[in-house]
Amino acid sequence: MASLGIKRISKRFGDVVALSKVDLDINEGEFCVLLGPSGCGKSTLLQIVAGLITQDEGSVLVNNKPVDHLSPRDRDVAMVFQNYALYPHMTVAQNLGFGLRMHGIHKDMILKRITETASLLGIENLLKRKPKELSGGQRQRVAMGRALVRRPKLFLLDEPLSNLDARLRINVRLELMRLHQQIQGTILYVTHDQIEAMTLGDKVVVMREGRIHQTDTPGTIYDYPSDTFVASFIGSPAMNLFKGNLIRAKKKLIFQSMDFSLNLQDIPPNFKDNTVEVGIRPEDIEVIHKPKNAFRAVVEMISNVGSEKYIHAHLGSTMLTVRATKEETFKPGETIHLVINPRKLHIFCKGKRI
Amino acid sequence: MMKKLVKKLLFVAGILLAAGFSLTPFLWFVLSAFKNQAQITAIPPQWLSSFSMDSFYSAVARYGIIHYLLNSAIVAGSATMVTISLGTLAGYALARLPRQWGQIILMGILACAMFPQISIAGPIWRFLRFMGWLNTYQGLVLPYVALTLPLAVWILALFFREIPEELEASALVDGCTRLGSLMRVILPLSAPGLFTAAILTFIYAWNEFFLALLIMTDPARQTMPVGIALFQGEHTIPWGEIAAASFITTAPLILMVLLFQRRIVTGLSAGAIKG
Numbered sequence: 001m002a003s004l005g006i007k008r009i010s011k012r013f014g015d016v017v018a019l020s021k022v023d024l025d026i027n028e029g030e031f032c033v034l035l036g037p038s039g040c041g042k043s044t045l046l047q048i049v050a051g052l053i054t055q056d057e058g059s060v061l062v063n064n065k066p067v068d069h070l071s072p073r074d075r076d077v078a079m080v081f082q083n084y085a086l087y088p089h090m091t092v093a094q095n096l097g098f099g100l101r102m103h104g105i106h107k108d109m110i111l112k113r114i115t116e117t118a119s120l121l122g123i124e125n126l127l128k129r130k131p132k133e134l135s136g137g138q139r140q141r142v143a144m145g146r147a148l149v150r151r152p153k154l155f156l157l158d159e160p161l162s163n164l165d166a167r168l169r170i171n172v173r174l175e176l177m178r179l180h181q182q183i184q185g186t187i188l189y190v191t192h193d194q195i196e197a198m199t200l201g202d203k204v205v206v207m208r209e210g211r212i213h214q215t216d217t218p219g220t221i222y223d224y225p226s227d228t229f230v231a232s233f234i235g236s237p238a239m240n241l242f243k244g245n246l247i248r249a250k251k252k253l254i255f256q257s258m259d260f261s262l263n264l265q266d267i268p269p270n271f272k273d274n275t276v277e278v279g280i281r282p283e284d285i286e287v288i289h290k291p292k293n294a295f296r297a298v299v300e301m302i303s304n305v306g307s308e309k310y311i312h313a314h315l316g317s318t319m320l321t322v323r324a325t326k327e328e329t330f331k332p333g334e335t336i337h338l339v340i341n342p343r344k345l346h347i348f349c350k351g352k353r354i
Numbered sequence: 355m356m357k358k359l360v361k362k363l364l365f366v367a368g369i370l371l372a373a374g375f376s377l378t379p380f381l382w383f384v385l386s387a388f389k390n391q392a393q394i395t396a397i398p399p400q401w402l403s404s405f406s407m408d409s410f411y412s413a414v415a416r417y418g419i420i421h422y423l424l425n426s427a428i429v430a431g432s433a434t435m436v437t438i439s440l441g442t443l444a445g446y447a448l449a450r451l452p453r454q455w456g457q458i459i460l461m462g463i464l465a466c467a468m469f470p471q472i473s474i475a476g477p478i479w480r481f482l483r484f485m486g487w488l489n490t491y492q493g494l495v496l497p498y499v500a501l502t503l504p505l506a507v508w509i510l511a512l513f514f515r516e517i518p519e520e521l522e523a524s525a526l527v528d529g530c531t532r533l534g535s536l537m538r539v540i541l542p543l544s545a546p547g548l549f550t551a552a553i554l555t556f557i558y559a560w561n562e563f564f565l566a567l568l569i570m571t572d573p574a575r576q577t578m579p580v581g582i583a584l585f586q587g588e589h590t591i592p593w594g595e596i597a598a599a600s601f602i603t604t605a606p607l608i609l610m611v612l613l614f615q616r617r618i619v620t621g622l623s624a625g626a627i628k629g
Contacts, residue, residue, distance in 0.1 A: 047523075050523075050527055051526075051527075052523050052526060052527070071526070071531070072523075072526040072527045073526060073527070073528075073529040073530060073531065077527060078527065078528075079523070079524065079527045081520045081523070081524060082520075083518070083520060085518065085520040085521050085523070085524040087521065087524075087525075087539055088543060089542045089543055098525075098528050099527075099528035099529055102528055102529030102530055102534070103529050146528075150528075156527075
């Protein structure tokens with residue numbers, strides 16, 4: 001186990017900037033998730049940590065020591081790949097033992113570790129099989145096993161669940177959480193799936209276009225997104241964002257958009273700009289039946305997800321999404337009354353949170 | 355129904371025609387190898403053979419084909435080993451180069467393979483004389499490697515390209531060096547390609563006549579095709595012995611190809627289907 005430091009790492013591929021001065025610190029035993037849309041540089045960062053790609057600038061530190069000069073084999077990291085990358089010509093046992101064999105560990109020790117790992121993952125009965133005789137979920141376990149058996153300083157996981165079907169993905173996700181609690185390893189995990197990131201990560205790093213937008217706990221990222229990208233990327237359905245102007249009246253600050261206005265609180269007194277974006281999550285808007293002090297909106301569509309409903313409605317020409325309980329019923333075209341919780345507003349100026 | 359049947363018959367006839375066309379001469383000399391002197395020279399020629407082993411006995415005892423066979427085995431074996439070793443390294447590098455650069459180099463290699471042998475025979479001979487390698491095994495292995503390498507590099511490069519790079523990355527992270535991942539992960543998975551390249555190389559070197567005749571003037575170093583060609587004396591053509599020697603030369607190749615048939619077929623059709 002080890003801590004990981006990433007210091008001002010940059011990487012270009014031709015004219016494309018894959019990573020731009022990325023800084024990140026991961027503590028010993030921490031589960032850190034790199035989250036972002038495809039092409040944001042998260043996999044590149046993982047491969048740089050593994051030593052499979054060399055960065056143009058910056059440094060990777062393991063336990064505060066630079067490892068940039070080390071080849072992948074000497075970095076003592078284990079990696080799980082998206083398509084598992086099991087060696088097709090070896091049995092499961094040989095796949096598990098390969099890394100240990102390459103590190104010159106004694107045969108009896110290898111056997112002991114393989115048995116331990118196999119029982120930890122419940123794959124004892126698969127040891128003699130070849131990868132092509134395994135199901136997707138079994139392959140995924142073997143790929144995990146191949147990393148676990150090494151007991152490396154650092155686990156690197158590159159979208160390990162994305163090739164599994166939805167139901168299996170949830171099971172394996174839970175299993176991963178349990179595993180992490182058991183082995184307490186330092187994990188760097190790449191995904192584009194925000195649910196994976198939120199449920200697994202002690203720390204979530206939101207990336208886009210080679211830059212880190214926010215590094216925080218899942219809760220903080222959800223409740224205090226640092227900019228409009230994070231705000232709209234995290235949360236499903238996405239946060240409602242409205243553009244508008246600030247109007248300073250006597251003791252009040254009023255947000256004025258095309259179709260409605262809101263009283264704002266919690267704005268620092270020295271804030272001088274006049275154009276802002278205001279965000280509100282669907283669950284922070286309430287549908288009420290007494291039309292007093294409420295916005296009037298027209299229902300356009302309803303998404304029923306079973307446990308709750310999301311109403312997509314027009315507020316003038318502005319579209320917004322509101323959460324409703326599953327008991328309530330709405331019809332398209334119906335007029336509803338909405339109250340926005342002013343304490344739950346997110347206010348952004350030039351894309352950044354204020 | 356009828357149309358289907360006719361189609362099938364035509365198909366079978368085509369196969370039989372092709373097989374007959376290439377197999378008849380082969381069958382003729384196999385039968386000739388087992389004929390006695392009278393049957394060989396009979397006019398009109400006859401198919402019948404008495405299954406006599408005289409020609410074989412004479413080819414071994416009088417013409418000493420065993421040492422030609424040995425020379426052939428040494429030359430073809432070494433050429434194959436060198437070609438496959440170099441072809442593996444070159445093919446691997448080309449497979450992992452950026453596509454467009456790899457393609458340019460592969461095309462260049464292919465262009466080299468297009469030179470007519472006769473145009474390079476003179477320079478080769480002069481070069482070998484300069485090196486003092488005329489009438490040596492390495493003197494023949496060297497041009498064979500040069501001539502078979504392009505095809506081997508092509509086959510292997512195309513094969514290696516099909517192997518996902520993640521497997522290699524995985525091997526590197528698991529503790530292999532580059533060469534280690536090539537040997538332990540990529541090569542085992544490329545076995546059909548290796549076999550194909552090796553057998554094609556071996557067949558070429560085993561059967562090659564022109565350069566062997568040019569470079570090996572010393573009977574002690576001559577290979578089988580040259581040895582057989584030189585069987586005939588001023589006044590005699592020992593057809594029986596020639597047929598017997600040819601049979602002995604061909605048999606190991608056929609055996610080899612039959613043995614590795616399935617692997618070669620997958621090798622030749624590699625890239626068609628991912629698997």
